[in-house]
Amino acid sequence: MSLIADEIVRFSSVLKIAYNFLTGRAYLKRKKFREKQKLVSVPLPFSDLPFAAGTVPVFPIRMHNFKINQYLTYLGTASNIFGWKGVSNFLSFVKNLGISEVSKIVDDIIEDVIREINEKYNEMYDIGIEGGISSDFCYGLKSLVGMNLSKSRNVDAYMNVTIRCSAFNKYLESLSAINNEPRPIWIDIPPRNIGNALELLTDNVSHALSDFEQLTGNTISDNMLRNHFNISNQVKRAYNTIIYDISASDFYPCNPATFSEIMSLLNITFIDYNSNATRYRDNMNSLVNEMRERIRKHIGMDVSDMPRIFVTPIFGGWEPKTHDYIYELGGRALYADWGLLKLLEELPISPSNNPVEEYARFLLNATQTGIGCDNDKLTDSYLRMAKELNADGVVFIQLFGCHSISNCYRMLRDKVRKELEIPITAITFNKIGENIEQVKTRIGAFMEMF
Ligand code: SF4
Numbered sequence: 001m002s003l004i005a006d007e008i009v010r011f012s013s014v015l016k017i018a019y020n021f022l023t024g025r026a027y028l029k030r031k032k033f034r035e036k037q038k039l040v041s042v043p044l045p046f047s048d049l050p051f052a053a054g055t056v057p058v059f060p061i062r063m064h065n066f067k068i069n070q071y072l073t074y075l076g077t078a079s080n081i082f083g084w085k086g087v088s089n090f091l092s093f094v095k096n097l098g099i100s101e102v103s104k105i106v107d108d109i110i111e112d113v114i115r116e117i118n119e120k121y122n123e124m125y126d127i128g129i130e131g132g133i134s135s136d137f138c139y140g141l142k143s144l145v146g147m148n149l150s151k152s153r154n155v156d157a158y159m160n161v162t163i164r165c166s167a168f169n170k171y172l173e174s175l176s177a178i179n180n181e182p183r184p185i186w187i188d189i190p191p192r193n194i195g196n197a198l199e200l201l202t203d204n205v206s207h208a209l210s211d212f213e214q215l216t217g218n219t220i221s222d223n224m225l226r227n228h229f230n231i232s233n234q235v236k237r238a239y240n241t242i243i244y245d246i247s248a249s250d251f252y253p254c255n256p257a258t259f260s261e262i263m264s265l266l267n268i269t270f271i272d273y274n275s276n277a278t279r280y281r282d283n284m285n286s287l288v289n290e291m292r293e294r295i296r297k298h299i300g301m302d303v304s305d306m307p308r309i310f311v312t313p314i315f316g317g318w319e320p321k322t323h324d325y326i327y328e329l330g331g332r333a334l335y336a337d338w339g340l341l342k343l344l345e346e347l348p349i350s351p352s353n354n355p356v357e358e359y360a361r362f363l364l365n366a367t368q369t370g371i372g373c374d375n376d377k378l379t380d381s382y383l384r385m386a387k388e389l390n391a392d393g394v395v396f397i398q399l400f401g402c403h404s405i406s407n408c409y410r411m412l413r414d415k416v417r418k419e420l421e422i423p424i425t426a427i428t429f430n431k432i433g434e435n436i437e438q439v440k441t442r443i444g445a446f447m448e449m450f
Contacts, residue, residue, distance in 0.1 A: 011254075012087060013287035014262055018113045019076050020274040020283075021265070024062030028154070028275060031056045038156040038215055041182065042272050043144050043172075044315075045343050046161045048359065049187075049205070051277045052228035053212035053220050055157070059272040060147035061124060063154050066116050114261065117268065118320055118432050124150070125431055131178075138401040139317030139431060141171050145178070152179040157215055161187045161363070164371055165404035185211040189367045201360040209356065225355035229347040231277045236344045238284035239266065243336045243344075246291055248389050250304035253294035256332035260323035262287075263335040267314060270338055307331045307392035307450040312340060312382065313405060318397045318429050319439045329447035331393075340385040342370030375408040379415050386420060392450065393423045395443070400430040423449045 020027070031037045040050040040057050047057035079087050124146030125139060131149045133142050152158075152175070160172040176184060187208045190197040209220050242263070246252070252259050266284075273280035294300050309326050311318070315337045323333035338344050343366055348358050372378035386394055394416055398406045409426050416424045425446045427439055 011287060011290050013283045013290055014265065015087065016283050017265060017269055017274065020279065021062065021269055022066040022068050022113065023076065024275060025065055028056065028058055028063055032154065039154060040157045040159050041152065041155045042159045044161065045271050045338060046159055047272050048228060048232055049208055049212060050159055052225045054216055054218060055212065056275050057159065057272045058155065058275050060151045061120060063151040064120060066120060122432050136401050137167060138399045139429065140315065141167060144171060148175060148178050152182060155182045157183040157185050160184050162189050164191060164367065164373060167404060183211065183215055187363065189363055192373055198360055198364055201364055202357045205356050205360045222355050226349045228277065229349050229355060231281050233346040234281045235273065235284050236346055238288045239270065240339065240344050241288050243339050244388065247334050250302065251295055251300060252303050253291040253300040255301050256303055256306060257324055257327040260333045260335065264320060267335055267337060303332055308334055308389060309393045309395055310334050310386050310389055310391040311395045313337050313397055316399050316402060319432060319435065321436060322395065322439055322443065325440055325443040326447065329444065331447055331450065334389050334391065336385055336389060340370065340381050342366040375411055378405060379408050379412045382412055383415055383419060386416065391422065393446065395446065396424060396426045398426045398428045400428060
């Protein structure tokens, strides 16, 4: 892991994003109690309306106390004085001195961030199981139940956007049984491409906005929606640049294991933008700039001979060691779930567009062409993404308990072999750390094909 730490500390934006993720609890407490803002729980990247409405979206795990390496705490304090760029320069300088004890401290910081997030996910999973969720549910849902059992008392509303997964929709319905204090704000997405789907969904988005108005007591204007869409478009642009331009290129600004680590951090933090859209936008923009600057100076790694392995889906849970094994065996793991699901599409913000309808169109497009209404559409999305990434192979994560998207593997395997003519394999997943040996063996056999 020291190689990973060595690289990550050179990206001040990554330190900031990790720090903002881990210190969410203090930030959210301040928002709720001092600034009297409303907190809205979001389980997937549907934070646009909460932000536009002037509330604070939160992926509930961030209300937990994370054990933060004491040095990261010092760095956070130091960043108030010197800025994160100064902190990153200082850390790079320290690493370059080659003093092993000091160097180890920096390694420990990054290791702690990654380990702590994974352990917290597993802790949520255990709370979910203890709380009585059936063991038949997937890792993601068990963890979400754990997050809500432990923290829903702090939120004022649930942002409930239905998706094609019936288990997920049942989970949304069960939230009121866990805690009926927060107001459920529903956006029901018509599941099929029926004639008036857009009209129905536009209506549903309007209702959700009325619920937000009742929650805050403030009116939401079209301009408030457009202003937030403008910020989220910039986040998406930066994210797309990292996925399509940088991760698919032949020269990386860091080693591929570090790159995958950054991509998995973005995968989690994109859900609620660490509860602050402008701060997240700025961090994403500086991440792109830092990456480009390193590539321009030819600092990083030539990865032209390393096969691109598209690992997906990871949003419901996966073994994070997967990318380490792929890297150790000469490949590079690419993560791009949100692009695959069409959640990185920009929203039109021209005054001539109706922003409510545009948001409905965005949700409909994600439902019908991203995750798809059926396995045929969904597998086409995987195929499209693999093509766009120019992938040399696909590792499909089959979640225990997922009857909605994991069961398309056979269809996907046939399509990938026939249409892309590249290798594909599946790895089963139940809980982080539980199946490491099998992941290692499976990846080992898979990587021999390259
Ligand atoms: S992993 Fe499968 S079961 Fe779990 S929420 Fe996603 S689609 Fe539903």
